[in-house]
Amino acid sequence: MVMKVEELGEIGLIERITKKFQVDKQLITVGAGEDDCAVIDIDKAKGGYRYLLVTTDALQESTHFPPGITPFQMGWSAVAVNLSDIAAMGARPFAFTIAMGIPARTETSFIDELTTGIEECASAYNTAVVGGDITRSNELILTGTCLGFANNPVMRAGAKVGDLLCVTGSLGNAALAVKAINNELKLSKRVEEIVKKALFQPQPRVNEGIVIANSGVATAMIDISDGLALSLAEIAKSSNAGAELYEDNVPVLSEEIRREECSELSTRELRELAFYYGGDYELLFTIELGALENEALMQKLRKEVNMSIIGKVVPPEEGIYFKKDEEKEKMEIKGYQHF
């Protein structure tokens, strides 16, 4: 039998949701749905960390959820986008709250899948869902807030001239999915499944961020969810720097689909995928040039964070440009913007 949330009522809905979110009572004295606030035993929870980090990010149906995404994946994404901001400073996430605007005619089974997605993503990254809010709204809107800890949070502002510009993983899978959904290109069934998973259920680079922060050589970091070009521009602006890019070093599309797809795409299309779309939840970071001499560290970064070196930091007056042979071409600053 199909049941709508308006039939369940607010108290029933809160009970149904909060029973999914179990917490470690040693650290979290009061969890979701139990009281006016969540209560965290802060000294126990933080361990030896010095800094508390806070970030908030909202997703709403009409703007952020591509056609074909499941309720589970919507919930997963609402957590993942926030975890990605925690990852982008090299911090360890520990607690999460979720405010949900829910249309009255939403089916309760939809809410069950959505909250399972929230719980599974949080659990996958050792993060407790400690609280939230529900309101009635015209469209689904999920606003997450994530708390984390760090000793040496990596800022956007620390890049120095001469530093190496690096990314984790590969770029453009999510963009390829967007193009397929928009019928701009046709993919094999296998590739379509892989890229849609990247778009619908992003994997925040939490462990990678911690490894990068702990390396001792990272000078700046940001996630590239709004596209590599915009994120690079952000680091450049915050650090008062420019950037020289080696386009051939940029890892476009994940290895498992690279050969199958890249052959059909022009250089310009590959650049579009890697630089000018959002949806990749990789990290862009800079490391000291001297790190190159520490072979053990370089191997660790290549292996544990799938690091690629894609350029170097240059003086601000040079701007941001692609360099090939002796040619320089200015990078356009565009990507995903809400307004």
Place this chain on the structure above:
Amino acid sequence: MVMKVEELGEIGLIERITKKFQVDKQLITVGAGEDDCAVIDIDKAKGGYRYLLVTTDALQESTHFPPGITPFQMGWSAVAVNLSDIAAMGARPFAFTIAMGIPARTETSFIDELTTGIEECASAYNTAVVGGDITRSNELILTGTCLGFANNPVMRAGAKVGDLLCVTGSLGNAALAVKAINNELKLSKRVEEIVKKALFQPQPRVNEGIVIANSGVATAMIDISDGLALSLAEIAKSSNAGAELYEDNVPVLSEEIRREECSELSTRELRELAFYYGGDYELLFTIELGALENEALMQKLRKEVNMSIIGKVVPPEEGIYFKKDEEKEKMEIKGYQHF
């Protein structure tokens, strides 16, 4: 010249908003708009407190904002409702994040007033706005998250049989404003201004909550933003208790308008105002019966938190009822619910 946020662009909008939110750099290393997360020096910020509290609450135009409310008051309210949850556990608020869903055609002057309201409410309660998010949405939606500290957070679940049931301040001003807006009654200009201010710009009882928590005699606490009846039912359920209410002791309407208004309202109407409307941001709490013997403490509570004793806690099987002379009348459990 009128300018819309869509003309300003996302980066311009973020700059315009975040420059309003200045923070104490001794405690908050990274504030709003500076990086992926806010960064708080947690040991410095928490001082001697043991517990970190987190709460999140969303307001949206169609559901929560009554006609006549100003953009300043919308922003103020988005902070106040979250501070009220912090107050309801007797905690000290210290940091706040705000995720804003903004329609593209919103005027930038509206955003300026809105963010001034956010900043002024946060400042009034020594709370720093440390971060946020903006997205484009169909209607205005403001999701706040507030962090606070406490040593002895007062839960909903601690009320014991025999405890006294108390409220801060007076109840029903906001309800009276709702009735006036709905043309259910006609108010004098003076009264209308007073009650609309209560509805549009609520004062969270932060200091009162701290005094109550520090009194050492508080056993349970909740805010009554969804109405006294629902909040009382929550305390009763969490504490496995019932309640006996002395209706004549319930302070209906603030002193400055009580005489003018109460004469025209029936007992039933007064009860409606005090029990079954939301919008009052007072605190409902229980204290140990023995507190009555400590005259100095009782005076302090009457003076500093405007305490009224409105009933007592009884065994759960008795339920919640009004008692007058020897008559008992069951209290209805209704109020403001979203679904």
